[in-house]
Amino acid sequence: MRKNIIPIFFAAIFCSGVQAQNLTGVPPVEYQVELNNEQSEFFTVEVKxxxxxxxxxxxxxxxxxxxxxxxxxxxxxxxxxxxxxxxxxxxxxxxxxxxxxxxxxxxxxxxxxxxxxxxxxxxxxxxxxxxxxxxxxxxxxxxxxxxxxxxxxxxxxxSAKAGLDQVTGHCSHGSVWAAGEATVGYTLDWTRHFEGSQTLIKHVLDDGTVLLTTTYAGTLIGHGINASNGYTFTPHSKFQLAHDIDNGLAQIFIYRKLLEAGSVDKAITLLERIKPAAGLAYTLTDKNGTRTFEVSSNHQTELTTGGQWMAVANVARVNNDLSTSYREALKLTSKQIDMNNLPEAYWQYNDDSVVRYNMISSAIKGKTPEEMTPVKWEALFSKKPINKPVDEKIETSNLWHVVEIDDEYIEYHVSPGNPGNIQLESYRFKYQ
Missing domain, CATH: 1.10.439 (Penicillin Amidohydrolase; domain 1)
Incomplete structure (x- = not known):
């Protein structure tokens, strides 16, 4: 279900300020996509x-x-x-x-x-x-x-101890890759207070780098692609991890810095030196695959699956730098916590994330990028509990995406609704 609303011109392009040598062939990334507020389901803005x-x-x-x-x-x-x-x-x-x-x-x-x-x-x-x-x-x-x-x-x-649905912890990621191609399915879910403000922003930075980001109106970023360098990232709350709002950098700034870094490798180097204010997992994907890091206020730990696939939900699996409240609730008194031997209550408190992780991982193991088309991602992500549309009881507001990357193109399929609710619209960039 693709909604190709923006043409890409790979012939002559006529715009002021473009050098003569760029007037034929593939135009610079800045000129490959123009947003259309009348046709998009997002509020759209181009800024420079x-x-x-x-x-x-x-x-x-x-x-x-x-x-x-x-x-x-x-x-x-x-x-x-x-x-x-x-x-x-x-x-x-x-x-x-x-x-x-x-x-x-x-x-x-x-x-x-x-x-x-x-x-x-x-x-x-x-x-x-x-x-x-x-x-x-x-x-x-x-x-x-x-x-x-x-x-x-x-x-x-x-909320977890009371057995309530953790409405703010529903971000889900799946990705597969092989032979210089990768594809990502992702929902960024937050509270319905932001419903109706979903925005698609094209940034042209001073050096010409183009970012295409989805966010809520008035905020820096929620998710996005570096259209000039051919990679993407997704963030995932890890409420169990240690946080530091006195000395740490808030996540929305980290999001943008990762996307502006210029490559997956440079973004990983950035993560290594930043002290975050909140515990999260960050996935970074280019044509070569996905790298995932669970980052707390004191540690960074890479999550691997042993295959050419990745699944992420909202429960920490490898970083043992748990928050003080979690340590106290689970009576974890030792300095070194064994993430392979946690009390059952840890997984019960985060059952929704466990179910989503298992659903995604079982569906994508052994799959190729060609098999995980946007239609296939939508079919998977439309299932509950991965999909949590806004209704009278559940207040989740979605930004939903599929990203496809090969050694020449990055394609960004986005929708401001829960998977299957509002059709994906597609934006394609030739970055190489």
Whole structure:
């Protein structure tokens, strides 16, 4: 089910500013795809220039979407969590605590100043308060760890222990590769507070590098491809891993840095030196296959399967740097935790992730990229519990993708709905 809405011109291209020698044959990556807001199911934006300038363009174009989504985040998500935790705190308390009692802003300024400038541009373009937009950009796992520091309660572990569906932990990844080809299926699932703000952004960086990213309006990134260098990444929450919101870099900045690194190898080197604020798994895929790393605030551990396939859900499998709350809940007192000999409760708390991992791995083992077409990925990812569409009970909001890579092309199939709900639209780049 492909929706090819954007033509790629591999003949003459006539645009101002292109050198004469580039007017025939394959155009530069920047000119291979033009987004079309009228035809796409996403809000679409093309931005160019410095980080701040791109932020301004983003904020101006999407200000009518960013404002209500930011309010849902502030009042329907954060304030609701604070109330559920039994506190009298509100958004203003959270906002002050965030800047006074965590190092998230200071670390971002030090480690990713250009991306902080981009957020400033978004805020100015949308005519919104910078501090609000900065916190909104950190709407992923760091939100829970700020709430934990405020209330003394680990929200995700409390939810798991109560037997509640962990609505925010549903990101699923599968990939296969062989002979210089790879294909990835992935859903980035978050809370329905962001439903209706799904955005597709084409970034043209100062050096000409082109990124195509999906995100929620007003934020830096959710997922994407480096269209100039032919690789992609996917992130996966690992709520069980140690986190550090005092000294670590928030994940949304890591996402962008990985995508801007220029290659899978350079992105891995970047991961080796970064201290993250939250525990996640990062998968990096090019034509040669997928590399996956579970990264906590203190360790990085590579996850391998022993084959030319990868499956990832939201439970840590190899990194033993577990959070203090998990260690206490499972009565793990030794310094070295054996991930092959964990209490059964660990897997019970994360049963949804275990089921999804098993479903994906059993379906793709032994498959080739030619066999795992977008249609096949959709058929697999449309099944529950991998697929969790928004309804009265489940609040999951999806960004859903298939990426195909060979030694010349990278193709990005994306939809702002759960698998099978809204047709995939396809964007193809010749990167070699």
């Amino acid at each position: 220039g410095s980080a701040y300038e791109r932020g301004i363009q983003h904020g101006e174009a999407l200000r009518k979407v960013i404002r209500p989504t930011l309010n849902r985040f502030k009042y329907d998500m954060v304030s609701a969590f604070l109330k559920e935790a039994g506190t009298d705190y509100n958004w203003s308390d959270y906002r002050q605590f965030f800047f006074d009692n965590t190092g998230l802003f200071q670390t971002a300024k030090k480690e990713a100043p250009e991306l902080v400038e981009e957020i400033k541009g978004i805020a100015h373009g949308a005519n919104l308060d910078f501090k609000d937009v900065f916190i909104y950009n950190l709407n992923f796992d760091e939100t829970f760890w700020v709430l934990e520091k405020m209330t003394g309660i680990d929200p995700m572990l409390a």
